[in-house]
Amino acid sequence: MPVTRAERRTRRLFEAALHLYPASYRDEYGREMTLVLVDRLRGEHTAVARVAVFLSAMAAVLADAPKQHALVLARDLRLAFRLLQRERWFATVAIGTVAIGIALSTAVFSVGKALLVDTLPYREADRAAMVWVINPRQGIDRDVTSYPRLLAWRAHSQLIDAFAAYAYRRAVLTGSGDPEQLRVLRATPEFFHVVATEPVAGRLFAATEEQAAVVVLSHGLWQRKFGGQMSAVGQTLRLDSVPHTIIGVLPQSFQFPDRDLDAWVPLQPSADDRSSEAFWLETVARLKPGVSLAQAQQEMTAVAARLGAERPKDRELGVALVGLRDEIAAPFKPALVMLTAAVIGVLVIACVNVAGMLTARGTARRREVAIRTALGASRRRVVRQLLTEAVMLFVLGGALGVALGSVLLRLLASVAPATLSWLRDVSLDGPMLAVALGMSALTGVLFGVLPSWKAAGADVVEVVASGVKGAGRGALSQRFRWVLVVSQIAIATMVVSGASLSLTSLIRAQCVGLGFEPDHALSARVELPRTKYPDAAARRECFDRLLERMRALPGVTGAAAGSLVLGRSSSSSFTIEGRPEPIQQPLTFDIITPDFFRVLQVPLLRGRFFSDRDRADGELVAIINETAAKTHWPNADPLGKRFTFGGDRWMTIVGIVADTRRAGVDNPVRTESYQPYTQDPRSMTVVLRTAGEPTAIVPALRTVVRELDPEQPLARIAPLDELIGNQTAARRFNTWLLAAFGGAAIVLSAIGLYSLLAYLVALRRHEMAVRLAIGGTPTHVLGLIVRHVSWVAGIGICVGLAGSLAAAQSMRSLLFEIEPWDPRSQLITVAVLGAVAIAAAWGPARRAMRVDPAGVLRGE
């Protein structure tokens, strides 16, 4: 029957549709199906009927093709599953390796991202930047500013949309339950515009509200005090006895400038504040749309130069703009960079492991693949099967990895320091999970399929004839595996080196002498609102009575107070009598009660402590620490010498105390000075020495304070040793993370080395059998293995050490009083890696020594 044009066209269309089927199915039945369709079309007499037949045939193809794909997939999966069951060891190790790699990398990355990126829930955060004063006079590159300078910036800048300034303040909340001390931010009205946030209830500051008694609540305070009721807006909150109208509530995610703020109030600058040249305001700015940070920086540098020329106070001062993201991320950056590097290292090791294993397996399977191809399986079919196997490994590994990752994340959250308690809400990061899964899947596809793809195209006779010995057209693939394992050990060395440096730092930081006795000591913060205690005498009297009653409490052996017990004290440049130039290295200043050092048990080195006499209006006195004495009076006796922080307030040094680590064990000891309790004590930290458990006296302490002033709260009541523990919490957290990575890196590279050696021994059984047969001893065979291991481990460790030294500079800020090339830490690294190499080689070496020459040679 002649073929019509319409028929030809229909046929072509149908044949095109058949491409929806799996290739194998199409090859098998496609032609037949087309013939049947053509027959059916010829059997119809009208064009309409023919169209109906054609359309229903096409619809059937669409419905059936996916089913056939599913059938092929199911068969491939069954086959793959059977194969993996047969090679249980390989499957377990490969799946485990993928799982560990994925779990570690995603969990840690999720934490890192939560720390870094998610703290910025503000729109267009890239347009917000901190504005710092560069103050070379004080040696500070990120200094705060004064109100007049803020106004000058506003007046001169064209590229910046708005400047907002803020300062921290503590306020006592009264009138709603127990008095409570709040952390409040005083901010100019532009603040919320600059950081671009929206309230969840009510509104934020209006431009005219710089002096208004209004307050914006944090989400936490809103929940705590008002149960999240919308009706909170419009109510009144008494802060330091002043009623403030609640105008709005911020979203939970809003945490600027830091996490534990309770409320935001307008700055309310006094007349003094407006004219004062004191540096007290932090500034954040919003760039105009389309303005880059570099452009704004250029403009502000010019503005600073102009102000320097106009105002003597501004001479030498510069301005630095720091993107908000960088600003917030800065404290975490070194640790995160380190962790991210470790994550990538572990992930690469995991991938390299799997790559090595798949290469070995691919080589071993060349025979099978070549035979299957020779028997008629299409190359595509064989590759599809291998791909299914690889994908199955990675799906199983990936699933296990996600599960492990979730567990790991919970684990991280549970060991995280209290300040990072919100980590509990972090979940696995989707994009990172995708990257980790993608990276391992790519490894699987590359190393699982490519060798077989080559084999499928190879000459079957050659492949089969070459047998196991030829299994390494082998030389290349073997060399490749050596390179893989060496690089693995190198990376593991770097990770372990980082972990051991971090661990050494942690141990040092924990062993460092504090200079005072933190056990059996309790501290609490007391803020006296200026509104209620307007003059210094009233405040001093209040503190005196408070300390007196505390000392009388049963179980309390001493009570003292200081402007700060733990943390960074304020500091300033100062002038020593008889020296022309002021000293730029800042000296800290704290005010303390006479008992302060006795209660903290800080030894007096020379001179005397303060006494009650020093409270009179007589001679101004000061105590300095040992570091200050050695630094500023290296060859003289500081006792009796005088210095001033400015003006005519000359203070005579009457005592020298031992150095303490009050600013944190991680921080170097600064040059410190203390003045007696004669100055204006607005807020003080009391410290109590107790005979028993310090927390046991907390209720009695609260009663004492309540009796004295029912509206006076105590804040941050905690035993000193607990506060010190918190100071090192972040370091501990980092160290445990790094140690976990070090452990994972060690295990993974041990697996890599072990499987390489096992494979090698299997490949060279013949050679070893011959050696043994012609008189070699098992010791010779052992020597062979040892040589291999020494080479691989030696090169790997050397390369790794070199790499870690190169990378160590970036780690410097994480280290505590050790150098990045600290020999002891590096020695530990080498020892650990060496031990791992020996452990990994043990099994294969024993197997090699027990090779039965007769058995092997007969088998050949």
Added chain:
Amino acid sequence: MPRLRREGPEPDDFLPLPRDTFDVLVSLADRDRHGYAILQDIAERTDGRIRLSPSTLYAVIKRLLESELIEELSERPDPAHDDERRRYYRLTPLGRRVAESEAARLTRLLADAKASGLVPRRLRR
């Protein structure tokens, strides 16, 4: 330890058969046919009510081949009058037993239905 295996599948293992599958087996019961002939036979037997599409037909054929209920002939039964590209199929002994078992099953079902008075009078013979 190797698992104990039966000699081969029993006809009952395949029951009940899907309608299309049974139709194909029935059409191969009396003679070997190629794909289009199977289609035509089914259409004729069902007064044109059932017209399988090529996709459905070959999905059934593939399944039957895999479970060894039919086999492909290595030579064509009627080379003189046929297109040499066509592939012919034949019932295997197992296929025949499966078709018979299914027919018996359907007969029993019909008898049960008759006994319950479910079959319309005009169809009772």
